[in-house]
Amino acid sequence: MINSILRFGLIFILLILLQILLFNNIQFSGYVNPYVYVMFILLLPIEIPSWLLLLLSFTTGLIMDFFSGSPGMHSSATVLAGFVRPYVLRVISPRDGYEPGSDPSMLTYGFIWFLTYTLLIVLVHHTALFYLEVFRFADFFRTMLRVLLSSLFSITFILLFEYYRRRK
Amino acid sequence: MKNLLNFLARYNNLIIFLILEGITVYLLATGNNYHNTRVVNGIRGLINGIEERINITRTYLSLREINENLAAENVALRNSIGRLVKKENSLFFSVSDSIYRQQYLYTSAEVINNSINRQKNFFTLNKGYLQGVRVDMAVTSGNGVAGVIVGCFENYSVAMSILNLDFKLSARIKSNGYFGSLSWDGRDYCHAILSEIPQHVSVNMGDTIETTGYSAIFPEGVMVGTVSDFEKIGGDFYKITISLITDFKKLHFVDIIGNMKKTEQLELEKLFQ
Numbered sequence: 001m002i003n004s005i006l007r008f009g010l011i012f013i014l015l016i017l018l019q020i021l022l023f024n025n026i027q028f029s030g031y032v033n034p035y036v037y038v039m040f041i042l043l044l045p046i047e048i049p050s051w052l053l054l055l056l057s058f059t060t061g062l063i064m065d066f067f068s069g070s071p072g073m074h075s076s077a078t079v080l081a082g083f084v085r086p087y088v089l090r091v092i093s094p095r096d097g098y099e100p101g102s103d104p105s106m107l108t109y110g111f112i113w114f115l116t117y118t119l120l121i122v123l124v125h126h127t128a129l130f131y132l133e134v135f136r137f138a139d140f141f142r143t144m145l146r147v148l149l150s151s152l153f154s155i156t157f158i159l160l161f162e163y164y165r166r167r168k
Numbered sequence: 169m170k171n172l173l174n175f176l177a178r179y180n181n182l183i184i185f186l187i188l189e190g191i192t193v194y195l196l197a198t199g200n201n202y203h204n205t206r207v208v209n210g211i212r213g214l215i216n217g218i219e220e221r222i223n224i225t226r227t228y229l230s231l232r233e234i235n236e237n238l239a240a241e242n243v244a245l246r247n248s249i250g251r252l253v254k255k256e257n258s259l260f261f262s263v264s265d266s267i268y269r270q271q272y273l274y275t276s277a278e279v280i281n282n283s284i285n286r287q288k289n290f291f292t293l294n295k296g297y298l299q300g301v302r303v304d305m306a307v308t309s310g311n312g313v314a315g316v317i318v319g320c321f322e323n324y325s326v327a328m329s330i331l332n333l334d335f336k337l338s339a340r341i342k343s344n345g346y347f348g349s350l351s352w353d354g355r356d357y358c359h360a361i362l363s364e365i366p367q368h369v370s371v372n373m374g375d376t377i378e379t380t381g382y383s384a385i386f387p388e389g390v391m392v393g394t395v396s397d398f399e400k401i402g403g404d405f406y407k408i409t410i411s412l413i414t415d416f417k418k419l420h421f422v423d424i425i426g427n428m429k430k431t432e433q434l435e436l437e438k439l440f441q
Contacts, residue, residue: 021222024283033285050181058188065195068283069290069326072195079192083185132196133287134333139354 008044012060015040020067023157031146034153035074037064038125039161041081042118043105046098050086057082070133077129081121088120106162114162118155126151220294223280227420234420241310272387273426275300277307280324284357284416289331291315291419296323306386306425312413313337313392314422316385331357331416338383339392342376344369350377350392350410357416359396362408369406371398377410384430 019037026034041057061075068074089098094109106114130147176183227234277299281292295301297320305317307327315327315335328335331352339362340347348364362377375395381388397409427433 026285028285051184054181054184054188058191061192068286069292070286070288071198072192076189076192076196079185079188083181086181134354136333142354 004045008040011043012040016060016063016067019064024068031149032153033146033150034157035064035126035129035150036154036157036161038078038081038122038154039158041078041085041125042121042158043103045101045103046089047101053085054079054082073129073132076132077125080128081125084124085121088117092116092120105165106159115155115159118158118162119151122151122154122158123147126154219281219292223278227278230418230420233418237310237421244311271427271429273300273428275424275426277301277325277422277424279419279422282329282416282419284329284331287333287354289329289416290318290326291329293317293325293327293422293424294323295424296321296325298322300426301325301424302426304385304430306390306427307422308386308390308425309414309419309422311391313379313386313390314414314416314419317424329416330360330412330414337386337392338380339377340380341365341369341371341395342378342389343372347380347382348405348408358411360393360410360412362395362410363405365406365408367400367404367406371395371406371408373397377408384427384433387425387427 015037019035023034023036026032037060040060041053044053044056057078058075061078064074064078065071089104092113094113099108102108104114104117126147130143130150134143275295277293277295279291280294283289283291291314293301293307301317301320303317303320307314307317313330315329315332317325318328319326330337330350333352333354335352337350338347339350346365346369348362350360350362352360365371373395377392377395379386379388379390379392391413393410393412393414395408396411398406401407
């Protein structure tokens with residue numbers, strides 16, 4: 001128990017630092033802003049109580065908000081992502097269900113499963129985030145392009161990290 | 169009572185979700201006051217400390233370029249001083265002038281955090297109200313417009329950059345004086361849009377765009393950029409694309425400009441509104 005709290009704490013700090021120090025500084029046209037810190041919400045254990053999941057999502061978003069000076073934007077998107085995660089897990093559950101006490105990882109459930117899982121949640125998160133950022137429906141399709149391109153990059157990075165984690 | 173408890177237990181998920189989303193929407197809605205709230209202030213202070221550390225490293229890497237820019241600016245300033253001295257010695261301006269008072273105060277600051285890839289970009293400066301910075305002061309970089317101060321802490325302040333969908337600036341074409349409204353369309357960090365210029369005005373590629381000074385924030389004649397493209401849209405106006413003179417990707421040293429006669433102007437204007 002203590003061990004896993006420590007482990008997730010470490011992942012959390014690592015992801016936040018990566019996001020702030022590295023990914024927030026990627027200024028590759030206005031269209032690509034990867035937000036990899038969502039990975040924290042993805043990695044939490046499958047059986048985590050939903051209230052804890054929501055609170056952790058909220059905290060993650062709030063910290064990101066403080067660091068990027070955008071009140072409520074990130075937290076709103078992460079809380080939404082935390083809210084849909086149990087439903088996503090239910091929809092894409094493998095035929096014989098989840099193993100008790102397991103983490104949603106590529107190692108346990110395979111690449112395709114992890115890709116679908118990441119794709120769905122990152123898309124929900126990024127859609128909410130980018131539309132909240134613009135806060136208007138003018139340039140609807142341009143914002144959508146930003147969502148899609150950024151999601152593509154976020155998902156790529158998340159898969160890379162997950163692959164690295166698996167090898168360890 | 170039992171039903172109520174059942175209901176709560178059944179939907180606790182949804183309820184927590186709605187409460188948390190409620191909090192975030194509240195934060196979103198009170199957006200601009202956010203900078204002034206005390207809780208956030210404390211945390212921002214801490215974060216600014218970290219950002220300043222990072223910035224020191226970053227500055228060190230581009231020292232050569234910064235030196236070159238400073239040297240160039242020194243030359244320009246020396247030239248303008250030369251011109252002023254000559255003016256004072258000439259016959260017409262040798263009167264000691266008691267009416268003329270300095271209108272704008274300049275102070276320099278360093279950018280310690282900056283973004284260009286969001287739709288609402290802000291940058292943080294290392295001077296705050298203890299150093300005399302106030303909300304609504306203008307920020308320029310070298311010779312171009314950079315932004316407007318929107319929040320002040322003790323030793324730090326936050327400025328809204330041109331690259332912000334909420335940024336509006338009154339600007340004019342230098343050659344003929346027609347003015348319009350300048351804003352950013354959120355597309356890329358090199359270009360902004362000047363609108364409300366009527367179609368009978370002649371616009372040329374490369375025309376200089378400068379500030380008007382109507383808003384009492386920017387002094388008159390600060391350069392914004394040059395015309396890089398223009399097209400006639402719908403009604404009677406041009407949509408002029410401007411390539412900005414300020415390079416926001418390497419914003420480092422900026423000047424903060426305070427207008428000492430601002431309250432006077434605003435109070436006078438208020439009387440007639």
